[in-house]
Amino acid sequence: MYRRNNIVKKYVLVGVGGRSMMFTEAFVEKYKGISQIVAICDINNGRLDLAAKKLREVFPALKCYSAEKFDEMLTAHRPDTVIVATRDCSHDDYICRSLEAGCDVITEKPMTIDEKKCQRIVDTIKKTGRSVRVTFNYRYSPPRSQIKKLLMDGVIGKVLSVNLTWFLDTNHGADYFRRWHSNKENSGGLLVHKATHHFDLINWWLSSVPKTVFARGERVFYNAQQANRCGLSDHARRCLDCKLSDRCNFYLDMRHVPLIKELYLDNEKYDGYLRDLCIFRDDIDIEDLVGIVAQYRNGAILTYNLTAFSPWEGYRLDIQGTQGKLEQLCQETSYINGDGTVQGGFIAAGTSLKIYPHFQTPYEIPVWSGKGAHGGGDILMLDDIFGSPKEDPLKRVADYVQGAYSILLGVAANKSIKEGKMINIDDLVKDLPAPDFEIEQEDNEIIPFVKKTKLMSGGIETKANIPQKVYEKNTFPAGNLRIKHSDIVSI
Numbered sequence: 001m002y003r004r005n006n007i008v009k010k011y012v013l014v015g016v017g018g019r020s021m022m023f024t025e026a027f028v029e030k031y032k033g034i035s036q037i038v039a040i041c042d043i044n045n046g047r048l049d050l051a052a053k054k055l056r057e058v059f060p061a062l063k064c065y066s067a068e069k070f071d072e073m074l075t076a077h078r079p080d081t082v083i084v085a086t087r088d089c090s091h092d093d094y095i096c097r098s099l100e101a102g103c104d105v106i107t108e109k110p111m112t113i114d115e116k117k118c119q120r121i122v123d124t125i126k127k128t129g130r131s132v133r134v135t136f137n138y139r140y141s142p143p144r145s146q147i148k149k150l151l152m153d154g155v156i157g158k159v160l161s162v163n164l165t166w167f168l169d170t171n172h173g174a175d176y177f178r179r180w181h182s183n184k185e186n187s188g189g190l191l192v193h194k195a196t197h198h199f200d201l202i203n204w205w206l207s208s209v210p211k212t213v214f215a216r217g218e219r220v221f222y223n224a225q226q227a228n229r230c231g232l233s234d235h236a237r238r239c240l241d242c243k244l245s246d247r248c249n250f251y252l253d254m255r256h257v258p259l260i261k262e263l264y265l266d267n268e269k270y271d272g273y274l275r276d277l278c279i280f281r282d283d284i285d286i287e288d289l290v291g292i293v294a295q296y297r298n299g300a301i302l303t304y305n306l307t308a309f310s311p312w313e314g315y316r317l318d319i320q321g322t323q324g325k326l327e328q329l330c331q332e333t334s335y336i337n338g339d340g341t342v343q344g345g346f347i348a349a350g351t352s353l354k355i356y357p358h359f360q361t362p363y364e365i366p367v368w369s370g371k372g373a374h375g376g377g378d379i380l381m382l383d384d385i386f387g388s389p390k391e392d393p394l395k396r397v398a399d400y401v402q403g404a405y406s407i408l409l410g411v412a413a414n415k416s417i418k419e420g421k422m423i424n425i426d427d428l429v430k431d432l433p434a435p436d437f438e439i440e441q442e443d444n445e446i447i448p449f450v451k452k453t454k455l456m457s458g459g460i461e462t463k464a465n466i467p468q469k470v471y472e473k474n475t476f477p478a479g480n481l482r483i484k485h486s487d488i489v490s491i
């Protein structure tokens with residue numbers, strides 16, 4: 001088994017739940033000839049057996065280890081890289097123990113959930129000199145890579161503000177309130193667990209990192225009042241025991257979703273983990289509605305909202321720059337983790353990308369698309385991890401520094417909600433270097449005069465104000481995407 005420069009690369013995996021299947025499928029299918037998984041580890045012996053059965057079809061010598069034997073596994077197999085896909089709250093421990101044992105780490109997002117755990121990772125990397133890569137698949141999804149490319153090409157000039165509203169729908173959003181994610185001690189809440197993806201995108205798009213943040217957040221929908229409003233106050237602790245199944249749109253019957261049954265219901269006896277807890281129960285302590293205002297080191301101001309009870313899934317993005325505005329509307333397919341459906345696929349009819357240059361005709365650009373989970377992002381990222389090396393002009397590979405900044409905005413926002421004040425992000429973790437994408441922007445931009453073509457009559461849009469279609473002649477990675485006026489065609 002040979003990989004880059006004919007070097008055999010050995011992996012072990014800790015955490016064999018829903019997400020780990022992206023990695024295990026990659027090992028047994030596309031990358032079976034070039035990457036080797038030698039051992040897996042989990043607290044749940046049932047899930048270990050399930051994962052081992054699939055992996056041993058290709059790797060018959062694969063060994064299983066219970067969580068208390070994690071260090072023993074590292075000593076016995078001496079892997080090059082440990083893949084961490086456990087609950088968020090235990091990432092730091094597995095990352096640091098792996099680094100101390102001389103391994104590199106690939107970790108699922110979020111890298112960790114609070115500033116103390118983050119400090120431990122930063123200190124251990126400094127001490128060991130090993131590397132941590134965070135699997136930010138969202139960067140690889142074509143429509144989001146396209147935003148990075150447009151901003152790098154200076155299509156709207158220097159970025160001054162970002163407004164991002166992310167909508168999790170009542171299917172996908174509700175699922176966070178059934179599982180371990182519903183307690184902050186496990187996940188850091190949605191501001192860390194989920195928003196780490198969104199904050200990472202913004203940091204990367206802007207080539208900058210956040211400086212200060214003020215936030216508010218509440219649980220306004222997945223709570224007892226909403227259960228009362230819907231006549232569901234007699235709900236049981238979990239769906240399996242609930243008599244209100246025929247009246248509750250959130251009812252999850254694990255017995256009838258084969259993958260969820262096999263992964264979770266059949267393995268409850270090993271660790272007592274219930275994956276179908278009622279979304280209205282009292283012991284939930286994460287927010288379902290949050291809003292933040294943050295300022296970046298480059299001066300840009302971010303306003304961000306996240307709701308977990310929207311009727312549709314996706315996001316609305318506005319980025320304003322010195323030369324115009326970029327708007328992306330993105331509608332995605334909904335799913336629940338582990339149900340076997342494609343996660344986060346783009347719905348073409350609900351997805352658009354528009355550029356509004358100052359004083360000029362706005363135009364619409366066809367959105368880059370891909371196949372598979374997270375808009376095609378998972379496949380591209382796996383190829384980057386396990387396939388042959390390629391150039392990465394968009395800098396999509398994320399290290400521990402970028403992993404840290406993506407969570408620190410959420411950690412600071414959690415602190416701001418608790419303390420009711422603005423939080424300085426640089427105060428949270430010591431010795432954190434700047435990310436390698438950070439660009440100190442000098443204010444030397446020169447905007448050439450182009451005579452106004454856009455007409456406004458009393459603030460009402462005229463035909464000249466409606467975005468026209470533009471067709472890209474070049475797509476990533478070749479060519480420059482800068483749009484010329486002659487590329488715009490009428491629709």
Ligand SMILES: NC(=O)c1ccc[n+]([C@@H]2O[C@H](COP(=O)([O-])OP(=O)(O)OC[C@H]3O[C@@H](n4cnc5c(N)ncnc54)[C@H](O)[C@@H]3O)[C@@H](O)[C@H]2O)c1
Nearest residue numbers: 015016017018019042043044067085086087088090108109
């Ligand atoms: N990038 C993405 O798009 C994406 C999508 C889903 C999940 N994730 C991330 O993947 C990770 C796993 O999420 P999941 O959905 O698979 O959850 P899951 O509950 O399905 O699986 C977690 C697994 O970890 C095991 N585990 C829990 N605590 C452990 C410990 N202390 N030691 C060893 N094993 C332990 C559990 O038994 C389970 O098998 C999380 O960090 C999550 O944020 C990322």
